[in-house]
Amino acid sequence: MFDALGSRLRASLQRLGGKGRISEADLEAGLAEIRGALLDADVALPVTTQLVDAMRTRAVGDGIVGGLGAGDRLVSVVHGALTEALGGSGRELDLRERPASILLLGLQGAGKTTTAAKLALRLQREGRRPLLVAADPRRPAAAEQLALLGEAVGIPVHREPIGTPVAEIGRRALESARRLGRDLLIIDSSGRTTLDDELMQELRDLREAVQPRERILVLDAATGQQALAVAEGFKRAADPTGLILAKLDGDARGGAALSIAGGAGIPVLFIGTGERPEALERFHPDRIAGRILEMGDLATLAEIVRDAGGDVTAAPAVRLNAKGRPPEMSFTDLLDQLRQISSMGPIGQVMKMIPGMGGAAQQAEEAVAGGELKRAEAIILSMTPIERNEPALLTIPRRRRIAEGAGRSIEEVNRLVKRLEEIRLLMRRAGGMDPARLAAGGAGLPGKHSGGYIRPKEDRKAKKARRKGGRR
Ligand SMILES: Nc1nc2c(ncn2[C@@H]2O[C@H](COP(=O)(O)OP(=O)(O)OP(=O)(O)O)[C@@H](O)[C@H]2O)c(=O)[nH]1
Ligand SMILES: [Mg+2]
Numbered sequence: 001m002f003d004a005l006g007s008r009l010r011a012s013l014q015r016l017g018g019k020g021r022i023s024e025a026d027l028e029a030g031l032a033e034i035r036g037a038l039l040d041a042d043v044a045l046p047v048t049t050q051l052v053d054a055m056r057t058r059a060v061g062d063g064i065v066g067g068l069g070a071g072d073r074l075v076s077v078v079h080g081a082l083t084e085a086l087g088g089s090g091r092e093l094d095l096r097e098r099p100a101s102i103l104l105l106g107l108q109g110a111g112k113t114t115t116a117a118k119l120a121l122r123l124q125r126e127g128r129r130p131l132l133v134a135a136d137p138r139r140p141a142a143a144e145q146l147a148l149l150g151e152a153v154g155i156p157v158h159r160e161p162i163g164t165p166v167a168e169i170g171r172r173a174l175e176s177a178r179r180l181g182r183d184l185l186i187i188d189s190s191g192r193t194t195l196d197d198e199l200m201q202e203l204r205d206l207r208e209a210v211q212p213r214e215r216i217l218v219l220d221a222a223t224g225q226q227a228l229a230v231a232e233g234f235k236r237a238a239d240p241t242g243l244i245l246a247k248l249d250g251d252a253r254g255g256a257a258l259s260i261a262g263g264a265g266i267p268v269l270f271i272g273t274g275e276r277p278e279a280l281e282r283f284h285p286d287r288i289a290g291r292i293l294e295m296g297d298l299a300t301l302a303e304i305v306r307d308a309g310g311d312v313t314a315a316p317a318v319r320l321n322a323k324g325r326p327p328e329m330s331f332t333d334l335l336d337q338l339r340q341i342s343s344m345g346p347i348g349q350v351m352k353m354i355p356g357m358g359g360a361a362q363q364a365e366e367a368v369a370g371g372e373l374k375r376a377e378a379i380i381l382s383m384t385p386i387e388r389n390e391p392a393l394l395t396i397p398r399r400r401r402i403a404e405g406a407g408r409s410i411e412e413v414n415r416l417v418k419r420l421e422e423i424r425l426l427m428r429r430a431g432g433m434d435p436a437r438l439a440a441g442g443a444g445l446p447g448k449h450s451g452g453y454i455r456p457k458e459d460r461k462a463k464k465a466r467r468k469g470g471r472r
Helices: 003-017 024-040 045-061 071-085 112-125 140-153 166-180 197-210 227-238 255-264 285-292 298-308 331-343 347-353 358-369 372-381 385-389 396-406 410-430 435-444 460-470
Strands: 100-105 130-135 184-189 214-220 242-246 268-272 280-282
Touching: 003 024, 003 071, 003 285, 003 396, 024 045, 045 071, 045 255, 071 255, 071 285, 100 112, 100 197, 100 227, 112 130, 112 140, 112 184, 112 242, 112 268, 112 280, 130 140, 130 166, 166 184, 166 197, 184 197, 197 227, 214 227, 214 255, 227 255, 242 255, 255 268, 331 372, 331 385, 331 410, 372 396, 372 410, 396 410
Parallel strands: 100 184, 100 214, 130 184, 214 242, 242 268
Antiparallel strands: 268 280
16 A cells, blocks of 8 residues: 555655755645645545645745755655644544444445454454444345354354344344443444435434444545545544544555545544454554655655655765776676577587586576566666666666566566576675576576575675665
8 A cells, every 4th residue: 555655755755855955946846746646646636735735834844945955854744744644643442431332334345344343353352342233224144244254253243133223223232232241332334335315314323322432434445536525425424533444455545544534534543454354453644654655764764865865866886896897796797698698599509518507508598498588688778777787776666667667577677686686695605606607597506615505695784785775
């Protein structure tokens, strides 16, 4: 979730943060980019406008315009605005009554029934004794589904015959909770494709009968631009106290969280991240804002933004040897080697004559025949010259760009980068070896430490360089 939004926000921040001094025009250009990224992530228009305005106000208040080295302050401006829009400090469920009750509401298929079971399991683990309540007066299958889920998580389910009015279901469920010594009702209401009058009335009746302190809207995270409208509709019908965003594990862009929390003021309490009853996570606005910005912590992102100097092709100085190449094997070398291999013709014949080279020859031949070398070449050609010399720079957004440029998948780019890293390691260990063989034959060639496969083990420096360059 939020992947695309995150990488675009980060790119904008890097561009902005890299300016020596940020002019008003720079700030506006950056905000326009952020606005585009938010809209593309399905954040509702009014919320986007509001968020961008909030960022502008914070940035101006922070003296970022005309200021120097604003990288880290920019990050905190965007992080702060996102956190606030997502609901500030977050909120606990109010379940002080015994029995307390939670009413789940939402459109058809949003994930209410699944979420009811997830919540029940979670709260039971926190020491409560929940009773699940099937409150769909028309669909027998609805109660059946809840009964099965309840059984799976070991929590009792209250159900009434079809046709029982919801108010009646609510009252009887309360009675049975008291009788069974259950201190929490979790009510699964019926879903409808639209919020029609009948559903509105049902929700009102349930509220009146049970007086649930928590009325939680369950929304499919993939709901795009309509998310805010859906939330506003339910606000009129049942005044939701919180939101659970289900199915955030799918390809949802996550904008619904920002739309609803920021636009309708309904805080996101949990997110559903799978079909299993355990797949429910607490929602912490600040952490999610951090996740959107793809950073482990604020300080790190600020560092990355500063380091980037705003230039996407900027690279830490690469030490070059006498040939004007980096001291270690680069993609430029690999490209040369691949081209040599490709032009060698039936190299297998030659290589087979060299003792111990039979296996590598076969692998090289297969690589040529399978078009692997051509594909690798295309990927390397999509890299900038700086990237070819310094694989540590290949961050996820860069790899994505390279993959697109070469018409290959990002996994293939990842494999090639890994291959180069392995070759580098082997060369370091073997004290120099013909990279052509390694490039063709993979990392399996024994070097000085003969006797089988050498497991590439990164040294600390290489690891640090990679993590710095490839942080997501
Ligand atoms: N991947 C994934 N699937 C989910 C999640 N939550 C629910 N689902 C699936 O979404 C589908 C619909 O979920 P339900 O819980 O039946 O939805 P509902 O709101 O009760 O539907 P109605 O009662 O018909 O209105 C089911 O197939 C669930 O397994 C989630 O967080 N992740
Ligand atoms: Mg249901």
